[in-house]
Amino acid sequence: xxKNLFRRPPESPTHPxxxxxxxxxxxxxxxxxGPVDPGSEVAEKDEALDEKLRQAYFWIVNNAVISPHYxxxxxxxxAPSYTFGDTRSRLVLPTAQxxxxxxxxxxxxxxxxxxxxxxxxxxxxxTASAVLMGVLAGYSLQEVRRAIQHGQPQMTISDLLGNPLPxxxxxxxxxEQIRISWRRxxxxxxxxxxxxxxxxxxxxxxxxxxxxDNYAEILDHIYECPEAAWYLTANxxxxxxTYQVIEALRDRIDVVVRALHFNTRFFSELLTxxxxxxxxxxxxxAELIFSPAQSERMYREIARLPVPTEVLRRFExxxxxxxxxxxxxxxxxxxxxxxxxxxxxxxxSLAALDSGRDRVKDLGVQTRNGLSVRAMMSVLIFAKALAYxxxxxxxxxxxxxxxxxxxxxxxxxxxxxAPxxxxxxNGVLRVDRVSWIRQLFDLxxxxxxxxxxxxxxxxxxxxQDFAKGLEGLSEPEVxxxxxxxxxxxxxxxxxxxxxxxxxDDVLYLKYLHQRYTNYRAWLQWKKA
Numbered sequence: 001x002x003k004n005l006f007r008r009p010p011e012s013p014t015h016p017x018x019x020x021x022x023x024x025x026x027x028x029x030x031x032x033x034g035p036v037d038p039g040s041e042v043a044e045k046d047e048a049l050d051e052k053l054r055q056a057y058f059w060i061v062n063n064a065v066i067s068p069h070y071x072x073x074x075x076x077x078x079a080p081s082y083t084f085g086d087t088r089s090r091l092v093l094p095t096a097q098x099x100x101x102x103x104x105x106x107x108x109x110x111x112x113x114x115x116x117x118x119x120x121x122x123x124x125x126x127t128a129s130a131v132l133m134g135v136l137a138g139y140s141l142q143e144v145r146r147a148i149q150h151g152q153p154q155m156t157i158s159d160l161l162g163n164p165l166p167x168x169x170x171x172x173x174x175x176e177q178i179r180i181s182w183r184r185x186x187x188x189x190x191x192x193x194x195x196x197x198x199x200x201x202x203x204x205x206x207x208x209x210x211x212x213d214n215y216a217e218i219l220d221h222i223y224e225c226p227e228a229a230w231y232l233t234a235n236x237x238x239x240x241x242t243y244q245v246i247e248a249l250r251d252r253i254d255v256v257v258r259a260l261h262f263n264t265r266f267f268s269e270l271l272t273x274x275x276x277x278x279x280x281x282x283x284x285x286a287e288l289i290f291s292p293a294q295s296e297r298m299y300r301e302i303a304r305l306p307v308p309t310e311v312l313r314r315f316e317x318x319x320x321x322x323x324x325x326x327x328x329x330x331x332x333x334x335x336x337x338x339x340x341x342x343x344x345x346x347x348x349s350l351a352a353l354d355s356g357r358d359r360v361k362d363l364g365v366q367t368r369n370g371l372s373v374r375a376m377m378s379v380l381i382f383a384k385a386l387a388y389x390x391x392x393x394x395x396x397x398x399x400x401x402x403x404x405x406x407x408x409x410x411x412x413x414x415x416x417x418a419p420x421x422x423x424x425x426n427g428v429l430r431v432d433r434v435s436w437i438r439q440l441f442d443l444x445x446x447x448x449x450x451x452x453x454x455x456x457x458x459x460x461x462x463x464q465d466f467a468k469g470l471e472g473l474s475e476p477e478v479x480x481x482x483x484x485x486x487x488x489x490x491x492x493x494x495x496x497x498x499x500x501x502x503x504d505d506v507l508y509l510k511y512l513h514q515r516y517t518n519y520r521a522w523l524q525w526k527k528a
Contacts, residue, residue, distance in 0.1 A: 009285040010062070014054040015097055015391055049290075049298040053111060053389050056136060056288045061103045064132055064280035065125055066269055069260045070098040071434075072402045074390075087428070097390070105257045105406055106133055106231065108385040110190070110290075111298055114378065115211060115230040115252055117196075117410070120259025122235060127194055128281065130231035134190040135284045137229075138291060144192070144281075147185035151198035153242045157206045160199075161186070161216045162223075180221045186210065189228045189292065196232040196249075198242040208249045254378040256409035258434075305384045306394045310454060315379065315400055317453065317501050318444040321363045322412070323370025324500035332507065337369050347415070360419045363444055364500045366436075368413040375411040382407050397445075405437040412437060458488060459505055466512055470519045478520045485513045 061067060073079075074096040081092045102125075109116035110133045118126035127148070134144035149160060162182040172178045185191060193199075199207065210216050211230060216223040232253065272278065290298070325347075328340040340347060347368060359365045382403045387395040414421070416430050429436035448454075462484065489509055492502060 007283050007285050009287045010055045010058040012051055014058050049294060050388050050391050057104060057107050059288055060132060061100055065103050065129055066266050067100040067102045067260060068263050069100050070094060071101050072099040072104060074098050102257055102260055105255055108382055109255055110136060110229045112302055112381050112385045113227045113229045113299060114254040117253045117256045118233045119236060124259035126233040126259050130192045131281050133229060133231060135281055136288060136290055137190045138289050141281055147188055148192045148194055149185060151195040153198060155199050155203050157203050160203055160206055161218055164219060175220050178219055180218050182223045186216055186223055186225050189226055191228045191230050193232045197234045197245050201243055201246060204246050204249055212252050250410060253410060255382060255406050302385050302388045305388055308394055311395055311397050311400055314445055314448055317448045318441055319371050319376060320504040321444060321500035322367050324364055324503045326498060363440060366415060366418045366420050368415045378407045379404060401441055404441050405434040408437050409433055462512060475520060475523050478516050482513060482516050485509050
């Protein structure tokens with residue numbers, strides 16, 4: 001009886017206030033199709049997949065993974081708050097639909113087919129959460145379990161990918177004649193690597209090829225893998241274990257999720273499962289299974305969700321402050337933390353040269369690195385996925401704020417010796433990286449507001465004019481724009497300090513100046 005209750009999907013709508021997503025682009029081919037098969041992709045187009053995704057979330061959080069932690073907080077109006085303990089720890093009661101990161105983020109990763117790392121001690125539900133994602137993809141529980149790759153110190157490349165057929169090794173006259181028996185997990189749309197930090201370094205390199213480039217290679221034979229949602233687990237988030245995780249593999253991870261503690265007030269739930277023999281992964285409602293066509297359509301809908309300019313600009317402003325390091329180079333282009341890292345020098349040895357700015361207020365001082373292009377793209381797709389699940393027509397600033405800490409968790413390295421962490425109340429942020437990144441973004445937004453960049457962005461008109469293209473511009477118009485760029489740079493050069501956001505703007509103006517200079521030379525050649 002209880003198992004039947006577990007098999008019920010949540011009542012729809014799960015979020016009555018949201019509007020249905022805009023329809024997909026019109027396809028002329030739809031006019032020529034015959035009667036609709038109820039199981040076809042055409043029939044599935046009528047199903048609101050954002051609602052189905054929310055139903056999956058609420059079924060998991062209420063029936064499968066016991067995670068009563070609403071750490072992704074949304075509010076509509078003032079929210080009651082209370083403080084506890086000597087450190088005045090703050091509890092907020094959200095006034096809008098909020099979410100548990102441990103359940104939500106693996107589900108968003110499923111929707112956007114990226115790479116998720118689940119970290120936490122043994123027995124905290126990391127592998128069970130990943131298995132549920134495999135079941136949601138339409139695989140049987142037996143298929144999912146057999147496809148899990150368990151990291152262990154003896155794992156070879158053949159254990160991970162497959163083996164050449166023994167008979168072919170003896171009889172073949174060339175590598176092309178050797179057939180490979182590939183592992184079945186390579187063809188699945190959900191891939192699970194348990195305890196990936198116990199895999200030997202050489203085997204990690206083979207795993208990297210599959211994870212990053214979607215193909216496996218043995219003896220010059222290639223197996224092309226489908227797009228998949230990846231789930232890797234580890235018992236800590238420092239890459240430790242039997243083997244150190246290679247940096248390139250860690251860099252490919254898009255989002256990090258921490259398994260939060262078990263609230264002992266939910267012992268009765270555990271008791272029920274023991275007494276009734278209920279295993280949630282065995283009773284996932286059929287209505288929550290996503291077909292391959294639905295998964296593909298859901299990804300397309302998420303990808304085309306717009307990011308408003310005002311939200312994108314705040315993310316740009318935030319990212320621009322992290323990479324700049326004035327003492328890292330003589331030429332302007334080389335004044336970056338990445339250039340400092342390549343030099344092999346200790347950043348603290350150059351800190352004295354990078355002086356004059358307020359090292360508490362300068363956000364870039366808090367980090368040892370900036371953001372890679374891959375990290376920025378991960379932020380954008382997960383922010384889109386979060387807004388999609390919430391039923392929004394576009395990404396909101398709060399969606400960006402909530403998703404940043406989990407995407408940048410392993411991408412942004414704090415400088416724990418920075419003065420910011422010495423300030424009263426900030427010491428705990430050395431440990432709580434999620435709260436640190438979120439506060440870093442909040443401070444960036446405050447500085448953005450102080451500078452009034454929403455009202456007066458000095459590059460807005462120059463950017464808009466350039467986006468229209470160069471074709472048809474006259475030589476006087478080009479000259480006027482060059483003069484405007486030089487005037488703006490001359491004005492900024494009178495400031496005594498150079499900050500990260502200004503650094504990126506200066507280099508952008510140099511780029512525009514070079515494009516207009518080249519175009520003017522072409523116009524002059526054309527007249528000659």
